[in-house]
Amino acid sequence: MKKVIKNGTIVTATDQFQADIEIENGVISLIGENLSTQGSEVIDAKGCYIFPGGIDPHTHLDMPFGGTVTKDDFETGTIAAAYGGTTTIIDFCLTNKGEPLKKAIDTWHAKSKNKAVIDYGFHLMISEVNEDVLNELPSIIDNEGITSFKVFMAYKNVFQADDETLFRTLIAAKELGALVMVHAENGDVIDYLTNKALENGNTEPIYHALTRPPEIEGEATGRAATFTGLANSQLYVVHVSCADAARKIAEARA
Known part of the structure; x- marks a missing residue:
């Protein structure tokens, strides 16, 4: 059955206007004024905005980390x-x-199978770069449709990749037309500061922040940007949280 959404205000990336929307087989088939509703389910959107569905490019569902697993899985999330x-x-x-x-x-x-109720895709973590990885990446892009790679610069002895891995990933991504993203923090320094805090019995929540000073995020962001420039590649710095990192991004763009 067709559906017609009436009386709503449509909001796009560039415009805002009053119109009806006809949906057929799950696809928008027509946008216009006073569309026929014969044989259709009618949804009255009076007083409501109608806009495209949002895209959340950064989720961690059913993900193991630190001896636990994230609360939401692909169903609840x-x-x-x-x-x-x-x-x-x-x-x-x-x-x-x-x-x-x-x-x-x-x-x-x-x-995610038989759990996800919306569309989803994957970013692929790269923790090492060798001939096996480099040979497999083209098929990952062609067959899986995954065109974004994640490199962790933090979480020493867990997820953290070394600088060579990041640089070679940037080079490979340039050749393959992919995007590299980084969690930009200096994992080595954080590991040292964390161990010192634990040795001193400093386990209050505030020490999570104090063992991760903004300079550490800024340094890693700048390092990743420098590598990106050398590789003539492209970079997405995820969850930027401080002015130090934002400045490094602005400088790299300039």
Whole structure:
């Protein structure tokens, strides 16, 4: 059955206007004024805005970390997203060193199968770069449609990649037309500061912040930007949280 949304205010990236929307087989087939409702389900959107579904490009669903697992899985997380008007998410697919990238992708597909109620895609974590990884990346892009790679500069001895891995990922992404994103913090310095805080019994929540000073995020952001320039690649710095990092991004853009 067709659906017609009437009396709403449509909001796009450039315009705002009053119109009706006809939907057929889940696809918008017509936008216009006073559309026929014969044989259609009618949704009265009077007093409401109608806008495209949101895209959340950074989610961690059913993700193991630090001896626990994130609270929401692909069912509860995507249901919550849909209620908030988000119709697409991009989750982070975590890989393990020494294992094929496809194995990690299959694991994430299993996590989401028959659970997700909205559209979803994956960013692929790159924790090491060797000939096996470089040979597999083209098929990941062609067959899986994954065109964004995540490199962690933090979480020493867990997710953190070294500078060579980041630089070679940027070079590979340039050649493949992919996008590299980084969690930009200096994991080595954070590890030192964290261990010192623990040695001194400083375990109050405030020490999570104090062991991660803004200069550490700024330094890593600047380092990633420098590598990106050398590789003539492109970079997305996720969850920028301080002025130090924002300044480094502005300088790199300039």
